[in-house]
Amino acid sequence: MNGRLKMSRSYRFIAVSSAAVLLTVGASTARAETLQEAVQVLLETNPELRAVSANRGVRDEIVRQARADYFPKIDFEAGAGVQEFQKPDGVDLDPRIYRLGLRQNLFTGFATKNNVRRTKAHVSSSAYQVRDAADNSTLQASTAYLNVLLKQQIVGLADENLVIHKRILDQIKLRSGSGVSRKADLDQVESRLSLAQANVVNTGANLIDAQTTYQSVVGHIPKDLVTPKPQDEMMPANLEEAERLAVEQHPRLKSTNYDVEAREAQYDIAKAPYYPVFDFELDKLWEDEVQVNQTLDEQESWTAFLRLRWNLFNGMRDNARKKETAFQIDEAKEIRNNAYRQVIESVRLSWASYQATLDRLQFLENRVTSARRTTEAYGKQWNIGQRTLLDVLDSEAELINAREELYKAQTEKNLAQYRILDGLGSLVPALGLQYPQQAYLENDESESAAEQEAVEVKEEAAPAPQEKKMGPG
Template identity: 35%
Template sequence: MSPAVVWAQQTQAPTALTDAAQKAVSNNPEVQARLHAFNAAREEIDVARGGYFPRVDLTAGVGRERLREPGFDSQSFTRRGASINLNQMLWDGLATRNEVRRLGHAKLTRYYELLDASENAALEASRAYYDVLRYRQLVALAEENYVQHRSVFEQIQRKVQAGAGRRVDFEQASGRLALAESNLLTETANLHDVSARYQRIVGETPPGSLPPAGMFKDVPAQANELQRVGQAKNPAIAAAIENIRAAQADADGRKAPFQPKVDFRLRQDWDKNRDGISGTRNDGVAEVVLNYNLFNGGSDVARTRQFAERLNNAKDLRDKACRDVRQTVAIAYNDTRKLSEQLNYLDQHQTSIEKARDAYRKQFDIGQRTLLDLLDTENELFQAKRAYVNGEHDLGIAYVRTKAGVGDLLATLGLTRLDTGNQPELQNWEAGSDAPERCPPEAPAPVITNKAALNSRAAGLVPVVEPSAVAPAASVASAPGPDAGVVQAVRDWASAWSSKNFDAYSAFYAPGFQTGKMSKQAWIAQRRARVTKPGDISVQVEDIRALTKGADRAVTTFRQTYRSANFSDTSAKSLEWIKVNGRWLIERESNR
């Protein structure tokens, strides 16, 4: 079936995508240039076909003539004359016939180049459509990612301002927020770029709302079958085949100089006062003229060899076009299979990470997860969603590339072809003996991973855990429990904070308490402002665990719940204690 017939077939396709592709095909400058080249080639055939018809020339003149001859007096007279000539080619060694053949195939070459340019324009319009959809979704994901990071940043900032958070957590949240802002700027810039590309291809800016493009999954199940379809229908290969036929006709035309040229000539002359003889003269001639070149320095022989090489060049270009199409179709088809399977894993990935993120956020709120854990899983979720969106649109583009590779995208989209007039020679067009010679329709074998073997290798890496032998019972001295004094000190410290008694609160800190980068005076001023802030303050400590390190050192960990008029927070906290003169004092504190 010829590409012209395939193109005219109408299939179901998304309306918005069809409209965009139709505008691209109708208004694309490259497609229009190919259309004008086709029209020029069509008219050029009539130029060559004129060689079959007679040529008629009329010549007429009038002028003053002065004649001087030996033995005669010079004379001046007015001379008038007219001549009509007819020249009809009878035989030219088939030069005209081969030129008409060459230009006929050149016209078909331009026609298939027009089809190829239209397929490419529709492909680029479809790709631009998918890309605008893609980056609009990616901008939405980047906005949501920014909102989530901004929320965490605000939460950590309030903790730090209330004295319940670490400065390092604030810096980390600030850095991740800046990265989220950078990602948002990148995605908006990418959306602008693909919108500009859409405008260049389609001829107008993308509308504010683009419906999903859908996917065209009706492709052959076998890669080799798809290759055969591509070689039979792709217009680039058809153009290369017609170029061979044009080159063959051109080479045949170079044989004409080796044969005589025969013309029929008819001439009628009318002269008055010719050669100084008064009166009117009529002269009529009808003749058959043979012109046979016997030698011209070997130019014709060399030209024959030249055009034979041009024919070989055209055949090489045909095979190259075929190999290019074979590669394009093989890669596009493999992408449809790979991405279809990959999307399942990408969807599973984003779903699992989203569940993990939600769980991490709840655990972070009660102090069971660090800020780094939360930020890492937030970023991983963002990347997982981006990967799924990219995979989804890459799959749509892969199907479009496959359709374009076999020359079937215009038919799939149901586009109206440009007006090329009636071309009856296309109805039964086929490659025949001019089909590609060094390009078998065979796709590379797909690379299939042996999952069972990989799972077996993974199982072999898992260490074998031997059941532990039951040890005989032995009398073991019971370990001392947590120091009740340091546990009570934690409760008293929280009580002093809740009662806003700064003197009692500050008395719990050892003289050598480490204030970090702040000076002792600045730390005291900051803590005084936080402890004595207006309004009620409630500090509750739960799940207190104490670990003694000798007689005078201990570490306590607990969950701290802080509430005030404008802020509330739950976090995990750790206090390191030292016993001074029988009293437990805080030497270091940290929020985990």
């Protein structure tokens, strides 16, 4: 009686635990949520991605600041004061001065042109950083999405396994009461039932963990998720094609290409101080109650200047600055080389995982088929007395384990596909979605010099800085 009471309480505990899990899963089941919908929410609300997108806006404004140097600067100056003379006595003045000036730079060693080129390269780099961040965030969302689906399947298997154990236990109790089954068989099934009950609790906790991760990535508790369609048609034909596509289109490589271009423009800017600076200046001056040639007068005049300034010596600062920017080109190229290594490594690892999962799937499907046939055969043999209930329970447990491994492999296959697409830099388009607006360039800048340059497979180092004697430093 005491044992039955403990068992009854245990059943109630498992029932409550399962109900809590089901309530958690069904808390937001008003409408099914597809993977595309989840990713779209992420692309619109993810804080990390929005921060990268905001940086693109910063770069756009920096370009406008650089272009401002092409335009003239117009300044207005006004002044008023008091002037007292000791000799002759009693002479007090209230001078007033108004000046309107225009300054237009005509030549500054190509610094303005190269500065605009530098800032535009930073804009392009930032746009591809947005794409890279969007693909990475989408991969995180896809992983969280599939993980929730997998945990839900495993919870279903755990519940099914518990029902099987209860059914076998009831049958053994009936046979034990009639003297057919042994007490040891009953004890063993009760022990395995306790393990099944513990598995229900454990799988429920794992599901809640997966839902929490999903909320952290996507921004809300998962709804009634829909199993996504595999991306089989988007897969490259082989590893060589995957590597080629990654090198051609991965946004991280394109971003680092533009970073190199920006550093090269900065090097050209550093050469500007070796050139003279030409400015055109136009001033209009109004003066009232000012002393001119010992007399008080009102004066109105204008002046126009073509002004040349050329620094002849600057403490070798300009030479050092030029060397600094040359080393920065070295740095940018090595960062690009490292990005190339990382992209190729990611593609190769993802492809190896994908191929291994494809090879495993056929065997795991065969295992499920064989286990199901075995379970059906054991059930029939038990009916005619050729198998024990423990044999039937073992076959049911084998089928549950086989199905769980198959579910995991199917999830791993889908995840490997998403990792490959992320490695190719095309995960968001593969899902039929668009990148954030900040990921696109105006006026089709994809044909710029940085895009035309092929990614350097060999890890070349930038040439050592060479001093070019263009003028005094």
